[in-house]
Amino acid sequence: MELRFYNSYSRQIEAFQPIEPGKVRMYHCGPTVYQRPHIGNYRAFLFADLLRRVLEGYGYEVTQVMNLTDVGHLLNDADEGEDKLEAQARKDKVDPWQIVETVSRAFFQDLDALGVIPAHHYPCASDHISEMVAIIEVLIEKGHAYRVGDNVYFDVSTFSRYGQLSGNKVEDLVAGLRLEINEEKRHPADFALWKSDPAHIMKWDTVFGEHGFPGWHIECSAMAEKYLGKHFDIHTGGEDNVFPHHECEIAQSEAANEQAFVNLWMHTRFLQVDGGKMSKSLGNVYSLDDLVARGFSPWDYRFLVLRGHYRTQVNFTWEILRGAKESRAKLIDWRSRLRAAMRSGGGVDTPATIDAVTAAHEVFDAAIADDLNTPEAIAALFTLRNKLVQVGEAGSRTADAAIALLDHADSILGLFEPAAEVNVDSGALSDDQVEALIAERAEVRAAKNWARADEIRDALQTAGIVLEDTASGVHWHRG
Numbered sequence: 393m394e395l396r397f398y399n400s401y402s403r404q405i406e407a408f409q410p411i412e413p414g415k416v417r418m419y420h421c422g423p424t425v426y427q428r429p430h431i432g433n434y435r436a437f438l439f440a441d442l443l444r445r446v447l448e449g450y451g452y453e454v455t456q457v458m459n460l461t462d463v464g465h466l467l468n469d470a471d472e473g474e475d476k477l478e479a480q481a482r483k484d485k486v487d488p489w490q491i492v493e494t495v496s497r498a499f500f501q502d503l504d505a506l507g508v509i510p511a512h513h514y515p516c517a518s519d520h521i522s523e524m525v526a527i528i529e530v531l532i533e534k535g536h537a538y539r540v541g542d543n544v545y546f547d548v549s550t551f552s553r554y555g556q557l558s559g560n561k562v563e564d565l566v567a568g569l570r571l572e573i574n575e576e577k578r579h580p581a582d583f584a585l586w587k588s589d590p591a592h593i594m595k596w597d598t599v600f601g602e603h604g605f606p607g608w609h610i611e612c613s614a615m616a617e618k619y620l621g622k623h624f625d626i627h628t629g630g631e632d633n634v635f636p637h638h639e640c641e642i643a644q645s646e647a648a649n650e651q652a653f654v655n656l657w658m659h660t661r662f663l664q665v666d667g668g669k670m671s672k673s674l675g676n677v678y679s680l681d682d683l684v685a686r687g688f689s690p691w692d693y694r695f696l697v698l699r700g701h702y703r704t705q706v707n708f709t710w711e712i713l714r715g716a717k718e719s720r721a722k723l724i725d726w727r728s729r730l731r732a733a734m735r736s737g738g739g740v741d742t743p744a745t746i747d748a749v750t751a752a753h754e755v756f757d758a759a760i761a762d763d764l765n766t767p768e769a770i771a772a773l774f775t776l777r778n779k780l781v782q783v784g785e786a787g788s789r790t791a792d793a794a795i796a797l798l799d800h801a802d803s804i805l806g807l808f809e810p811a812a813e814v815n816v817d818s819g820a821l822s823d824d825q826v827e828a829l830i831a832e833r834a835e836v837r838a839a840k841n842w843a844r845a846d847e848i849r850d851a852l853q854t855a856g857i858v859l860e861d862t863a864s865g866v867h868w869h870r871g
């Protein structure tokens with residue numbers, strides 16, 4: 393089935409065509425590592441993971457890059473204000489590099505907890521200063537950038553496509569966005585490629601002076617080019633990245649290289665919390681730990697996100713998360729019942745039940761191919777489940793096909809925590825694996841994560857392990 397994606401640049405759904413047959417190169421704007429990302433930030437990163445899984449499911453060899461911004465992202469997203477990292481460092485009274493390390497570690501732990509397949513490269517902006525300087529020098533040489541003292545600005549008047557992605561016209565920008573008047577700029581909409589500030593802690597001695605640091609936008613142009621080349625397939629980010637960040641990336645890269653930069657731009661809508669923007673003052677800026685502390689698995693959050701289409705509003709409340717958790721638990725339960733049905737072999741196989749599975753598979757794939765319509769794909773699973781449940785226990789052929797569909801859906805969406813998969817099907821759990829699962833069950837029970845505890849109990853049961861809860865702890869034997 394042909395993959396079709398909405399391209400933010402053309403504002404149209406387009407059939408996906410890679411630049412190089414069989415290969416996809418893609419770049420995602422990653423976190424600015426000044427604070428541990430909140431659950432809303434992860435919506436965009438989960439989208440990147442979904443895209444990766446779908447493309448690999450289609451057999452593409454994917455090269456995936458997500459950057460970490462550790463310098464140059466100023467508080468207002470544009471050219472003024474303090475560096476986010478340095479502002480946080482001042483508040484916490486620590487070295488900014490220490491924050492980079494702590495936050496990056498938390499970020500990778502979160503990605504892992506969410507079941508995100510690691511990207512091939514996670515470049516850090518501060519490790520790519522020479523690449524940025526090289527592009528800036530080219531831009532100056534070609535007349536697209538100019539130096540004022542130790543600062544360098546991009547001259548937007550030299551790039552006619554500036555504004556095409558965001559739909560912003562340069563004239564309107566000046567009035568509409570109330571750009572702060574900066575006497576150094578030739579045009580108020582010009583943006584900084586390189587800034588100089590002796591007070592900056594994270595700074596580099598380059599051809600532009602002793603105390604410089606990069607603008608946020610040039611970082612992504614440089615890192616994308618280094619790992620993916622001058623022209624690559626897909627670039628994603630949150631909707632807030634469209635302007636100025638991505639608009640500026642396009643201008644820099646295309647002006648410097650005199651060729652197309654990215655074929656397909658994809659943007660994820662923000663997550664809403666309690667129906668609005670999350671904010672510190674409302675106390676609803678949640679981290680993944682906050683969810684786990686309330687007995688949810690990060691995978692429940694992942695499921696909540698997938699239940700909404702990436703270009704639509706998705707709202708987060710504890711109630712909605714509970715609904716997502718219950719809904720996911722139904723899929724987990726259904727899968728173990730299908731496995732049991734496979735073993736018993738006494739259920740119902742009719743042409744109708746087999747056809748229902750085939751039809752669900754088709755609907756699932758068609759939904760994913762249609763601009764990653766995950767809610768429709770998930771709905772197809774539930775429609776099938778409800779149909780089969782009405783018939784009674786599934787026969788082994790029906791169960792086999794339904795399990796294959798669930799495995800396929802899991803590979804694309806990431807539905808089930810993989811630890812549950814430990815060899816239970818073969819009935820050949822090693823003693824170590826049994827012990828590990830029992831230990832995990834105790835842990836998740838303590839955290840009141842009942843769905844996971846039940847999942848483990850079922851998995852053990854399926855593998856023929858009998859548990860006895862006694863005063864001296866859990867004993868087990870093979871049944």
Ligand SMILES: [Zn+2]
Nearest residue numbers: 421422612637
């Ligand atoms: Zn970026």
